[in-house]
Amino acid sequence: MVVERTFLAIKPDGVQRGLIGEILGRFERKGFKLVALKQLIPSKELAEKHYGVHKERPFFGGLVDFITSGPVVAMVWEGDGVIASARNMIGATKPLEALPGTIRGDLAINIGRNVIHGSDGEETAKFEISLWFTLDELNDWNPSDQIWRVEQ
Ligand code: UDP
């Protein structure tokens, strides 16, 4: 069985504001499995590839400058339905429109400082995971309490 995986990244604003633990904790408590985690300052090349779909948009330059401005916490999370569920937990792109209870709804106010990125679909997730991580950085492991999260 192929288990679904998604790429999430705490953006430089989330790191600078000390929100790493708060954000990681939400996905941990939900019950998804963390399979990769690292902190890095993304290169311009990485940032431009990651946001390549937006390269014609007026905000592209500012977005690349922002995402390369400091450490980002890059992660891969695994679980059935994790791609859509993580997007729901993240909330709308515009934080003022994001529902309370979501990460952006609870922790952000500005579209250009919306704290976290999450893959928006299966293809994007595959592309982003392989862009940010090498295969040997992805850990296959079984949480010892998995039987209490998922029916076997
Ligand atoms: N963004 C921005 N201004 C805009 C639209 C988007 O700064 O007018 C930034 C914002 O950080 C957003 C990212 O570009 O998270 C990617 O945009 P997308 O529409 O893919 O939003 P997301 O998938 O992150 O919700």
Ligand code: MG
């Ligand atoms: Mg997007």
